[in-house]
Amino acid sequence: MTTTTLAALVPLLPFLGAAAGLLMGRTAPGFVRPLAVLPSLASLVLAAVVAVRQGGDQAIDAATELTPTGSVPIELALHIDGFAALVAVLVGVVATCVQIYSTGYLREDPRYPSYAALVSLFTSAMLLVVYSGDLMVLLVGWEIMGICSYFLVGHYWETPEARAASIKAFLVTKLGDVPFLIGLFALATDAGSFRITKILGTVASGGLDHPTLIALLLLAGVAGKSAQFPLHTWLPDAMAGPTPVSALIHAATMVAAGVYFIARLLPVFEASQAAMIVLAVMAAVTMIGSGLAALAQDDIKRVLAYSTIGQLGYMTGALAVADRGAAVFHLLSHGAFKALLFLAAGVIIHAAGTNSLAAMSRMSHLRDRVPDAFWTMTVALLALAAIPPFSGFFSKESVLGAAEHAATGHAENVPGAAGWTVLIAGLITAVLTAAYATRLWLLAFRGRGAEAPDHGGQPLTMTVVLWVLAVPSLAVGAFAYRVLPDWFDGRDLAPTLTTSFLGTGVALVGGIVTYAAWRHTTAVAARVPLGAVAAHPEGDAAQVEAEAIASHASVYGGVAYAPDPADPGRLLLGPLHRHAAVGFHLDAVYRALFVRPVQAGASLVRFLDREVVDTYVRGVGALPRWLGIAVRRAQTGNVQTYVSALLAGTVVLAVAVVLVATGA
Numbered sequence: 001m002t003t004t005t006l007a008a009l010v011p012l013l014p015f016l017g018a019a020a021g022l023l024m025g026r027t028a029p030g031f032v033r034p035l036a037v038l039p040s041l042a043s044l045v046l047a048a049v050v051a052v053r054q055g056g057d058q059a060i061d062a063a064t065e066l067t068p069t070g071s072v073p074i075e076l077a078l079h080i081d082g083f084a085a086l087v088a089v090l091v092g093v094v095a096t097c098v099q100i101y102s103t104g105y106l107r108e109d110p111r112y113p114s115y116a117a118l119v120s121l122f123t124s125a126m127l128l129v130v131y132s133g134d135l136m137v138l139l140v141g142w143e144i145m146g147i148c149s150y151f152l153v154g155h156y157w158e159t160p161e162a163r164a165a166s167i168k169a170f171l172v173t174k175l176g177d178v179p180f181l182i183g184l185f186a187l188a189t190d191a192g193s194f195r196i197t198k199i200l201g202t203v204a205s206g207g208l209d210h211p212t213l214i215a216l217l218l219l220a221g222v223a224g225k226s227a228q229f230p231l232h233t234w235l236p237d238a239m240a241g242p243t244p245v246s247a248l249i250h251a252a253t254m255v256a257a258g259v260y261f262i263a264r265l266l267p268v269f270e271a272s273q274a275a276m277i278v279l280a281v282m283a284a285v286t287m288i289g290s291g292l293a294a295l296a297q298d299d300i301k302r303v304l305a306y307s308t309i310g311q312l313g314y315m316t317g318a319l320a321v322a323d324r325g326a327a328v329f330h331l332l333s334h335g336a337f338k339a340l341l342f343l344a345a346g347v348i349i350h351a352a353g354t355n356s357l358a359a360m361s362r363m364s365h366l367r368d369r370v371p372d373a374f375w376t377m378t379v380a381l382l383a384l385a386a387i388p389p390f391s392g393f394f395s396k397e398s399v400l401g402a403a404e405h406a407a408t409g410h411a412e413n414v415p416g417a418a419g420w421t422v423l424i425a426g427l428i429t430a431v432l433t434a435a436y437a438t439r440l441w442l443l444a445f446r447g448r449g450a451e452a453p454d455h456g457g458q459p460l461t462m463t464v465v466l467w468v469l470a471v472p473s474l475a476v477g478a479f480a481y482r483v484l485p486d487w488f489d490g491r492d493l494a495p496t497l498t499t500s501f502l503g504t505g506v507a508l509v510g511g512i513v514t515y516a517a518w519r520h521t522t523a524v525a526a527r528v529p530l531g532a533v534a535a536h537p538e539g540d541a542a543q544v545e546a547e548a549i550a551s552h553a554s555v556y557g558g559v560a561y562a563p564d565p566a567d568p569g570r571l572l573l574g575p576l577h578r579h580a581a582v583g584f585h586l587d588a589v590y591r592a593l594f595v596r597p598v599q600a601g602a603s604l605v606r607f608l609d610r611e612v613v614d615t616y617v618r619g620v621g622a623l624p625r626w627l628g629i630a631v632r633r634a635q636t637g638n639v640q641t642y643v644s645a646l647l648a649g650t651v652v653l654a655v656a657v658v659l660v661a662t663g664a
Contacts, residue, residue: 003053004062007078010046010088011127011141013039014095018120025113036116037099040123044092047127051085061133061197072188079133079196083328087260088130090335093472094252095123097465101343102244104459115155119248122148126253130260135184135194138261142225145254146173152249153241165240172234176224183217186210187268196264203267215268215275218261219282226258228316229286232309233587236293239301243346246301250308251339259315259331263324270322270413280320280418284425287313289584291432295439295569296580299355300345303440307384308338310429314399317422322414323402326395333395336472337383344377344466347458348444357443361566363452367445370458374445376466376473381441383473385434385507391473393504400426400499423499430503434510439568442518517568 017039024031054060063077080088099119106112125148128141147170154166188194190209191202202208222228227235235255239246249255262269262279269275287310294306311334318327351369352360360366367374383392403426405411406419570577579585 003050003060003080004078006046006053007050007060007080007131010043010050010092011124011131013043013046014120014124014127018117018124021113021117021120025117029113032113032116033103036120037096037103039120040092040096040099043123043127044089044096047085047088047092050080051089054080054082054085056082056085059197063133063195072192072194074136074194075134076137077133077195078131080131083260083263083324084130086332087256087328088127090332091123091126091130091252091256094248094335094339095119097339097343097469098244098248100461101247101346101465102242104461105244105346106242107459111155115152115242118148118151119245122152122248122253126257129257133196135188135196135199139181139184142257143177145257146170146177146225149173149238149249149254152245153238155242155245156240159240161237162240165234165237169234169238172231173224176221176231178220179217180221180224183214183221186217187214190214199265200267203271208268208271211268211271212274215272216278218265218268219275219279222258222262222316223282224258225261226255226312226316227309228258228282228312229289230586232286232290233583233590235309236297236302236305236583239299239305243301243342243349246305247339247342247346250305250342251335255308255312256331256335259312259319259327262316262319263328263331266319266322266324269319273413273415276320276322276413276418277415277421279316280421283313283317283320284421286310287317287425287429288432291429291436292573292576292580293583294436295432296573296577298358298567298581300348300357300360300440300444301342301355303357303436304338304341304345307341307433307436308334310433311338311384313429314396314426317426318399318402320414320418320422321402321406322411323399323405326398326402329398330395333383333391333472336469337380337390337392340376340380340466340469340473341384343462343469344373344380347373347462347466348377350458351452353453357440358567361443361447362449363447364449366447366452369452369454372458372463372466376470377444378441379470380473381437385437385511386430386503387434387507388500388504389474391475393500396426396430397496397500397503400430400503401496404496404499427502427506431506431510434507435514435572436569438511438514439518442515443567446518448522514568514572517571518566521566521568521571 017035021032021035024035050060059079059081061077061079063075065073065075067074099116102112102116102119106115109115122145125141125144129138129145132138132141150166150170153169154162156162157166184194187199187208190207191199193199203211208214220231224231235250238249269279290306290309290313294303294310297303297306311330315327315330315334318324318330347370348360348366349355351373352363352366354360379390383390386392386396388394400423402411403419403423406414407416407423408419409416411419573580582588
């Protein structure tokens with residue numbers, strides 16, 4: 001079988017699994033779990049075969065015209081280079097692990113069949129984005145992911161937080177998709193084609209007429225999809241969905257699509273220095289802001305959500321200095337340890353019966369309840385903090401090395417200002433990342449107080465997946481920069497001495513300072529009893545999480561914070577803490593600038609419709625009714641009344657005739 005045929009099957013198999021799962025979910029429930037896991041597993045195997053055959057060599061291209069358009073053609077095309085081959089493997093690994101994990105996590109959920117089918121469709125859409133060689137076909141996968149995220153984030157639709165989060169995710173990403181679509185059409189108009197290879201050829205020959213405008217329009221869509229400032233606010237609220245969905249969205253689909261899109265079309269953005277500076281500033285603000293916000297969150301999943309935003313900022317920062325190898329390298333490394341972090345968090349939430357770190361800090365022996373989650377999350381947090389030899393160290397330092405390369409003027413077509421912006425912001429974020437990673441570990445696993453509740457053990461399918469993902473979190477960094485340079489444009493991915501020393505040094509400082517702050521706060525804070533937190537009944541993980549969301553609703557609304565005097569984040573952030581806890585009030589700004597004006601306009605339209613238009617319509621109907629009433633009252637049935645009225649009318653007409661004749 002040819003490589004092209006195998007590549008076509010990679011996104012097709014999860015799609016067929018989704019369709020079969022939806023059709024057989026009610027009639028044959030015994031087939032739901034195999035239909036969820038096996039297509040994703042088969043797709044992973046085929047993606048690995050395609051990657052081996054591609055081998056980082058010349059890109060694989062194939063195309064067939066879908067339908068004649070009379071102008072710019074739309075083609076069903078494949079374009080598989082080294083980046084696409086590796087990212088597809090990442091998507092397959094994470095999707096398969098999520099599906100296996102979900103069979104235990106949602107084993108008693110009555111909506112599991114539709115959930116599993118949507119996850120498969122989500123996976124298929126992301127693989128379509130990765131392999132597509134035509135921007136219109138890529139857009140199909142791009143939009144399908146947005147629809148799937150709406151349903152999956154709102155899986156616990158019984159809770160108002162999940163309903164609000166799903167609507168918010170859909171609307172904010174669609175807000176970015178509008179300029180994104182305009183940018184795609186403008187790009188195709190300048191290039192005369194939606195084919196990626198032809199567009200890149202046009203850029204190489206200097207054929208783009210409006211590179212800055214096109215790049216900025218496309219960046220709006222990327223900011224929405226990849227949760228970059230200022231369209232990042234939907235991602236923390238999306239944590240109201242099931243934890244496996246969070247792992248899938250944050251590690252391999254949805255948010256990774258925007259970064260991958262820029263990496264694939266990087267020459268389009270390099271054609272405009274203004275766009276590269278905007279990208280660098282966007283990455284810097286995203287990194288630092290999300291790091292501060294993560295340090296103030298109480299909900300364990302919101303900490304990881306802001307962490308994802310910050311790590312995506314590293315990726316966009318690497319792209320801002322024109323090093324897509326470093327960006328995709330960090331995308332692969334981050335995908336492994338972030339999926340592990342979320343799936344381990346799901347086990348911890350099940351054991352603790354709450355999402356709240358403040359509540360976990362009041363539980364002793366929680367790590368003894370979940371030894372697998374404890375050790376694997378420790379590995380993932382070390383990778384997140386970029387501590388050598390874990391995978392995050394190699395990929396994050398490659399980003400900082402690329403920024404240093406650009407800042408010192410050794411990168412072509414990259415402004416030095418962009419390099420310095422990314423480098424300084426990256427080092428600051430390294431401190432913040434180590435700080436909030438250390439804080440999460442301390443509050444979750446070093447709690448003091450009442451003994452953690454016992455909600456029973458986790459299914460084997462949940463714990464095995466954690467150890468599977470721990471392997472790449474530990475080893476993928478060293479393996480990638482030594483074995484896979486051909487897949488990354490042949491660039492050396494080894495971290496430089498300067499950035500390695502600085503990056504590791506500031507990370508260690510961030511962790512040590514946070515630990516010292518935690519020791520100080522725990523020594524002086526009065527311990528608060530656990531109370532009702534341990535009262536959740538034993539049940540499956542999905543039920544416990546849904547109850548935790550409902551009981552900890554204030555976190556998802558972003559308007560209140562459960563205080564914990566032993567929280568080192570309060571000491572480290574000081575007066576900035578209350579602002580960071582609510583995302584620096586960006587939601588309030590959007591509510592004032594957009595939500596309230598729209599609601600006021602809707603109220604005005606409703607008033608005009610009800611009080612003006614409806615009044616006119618009611619009046620038109622009432623006038624004949626009133627005339628009918630008047631005429632009906634005149635019909636008395638008395639002959640004398642009729643004769644009198646006839647005579648009176650005759651007299652009136654006669655007088656009128658005389659007056660008219662006299663006047664004439």
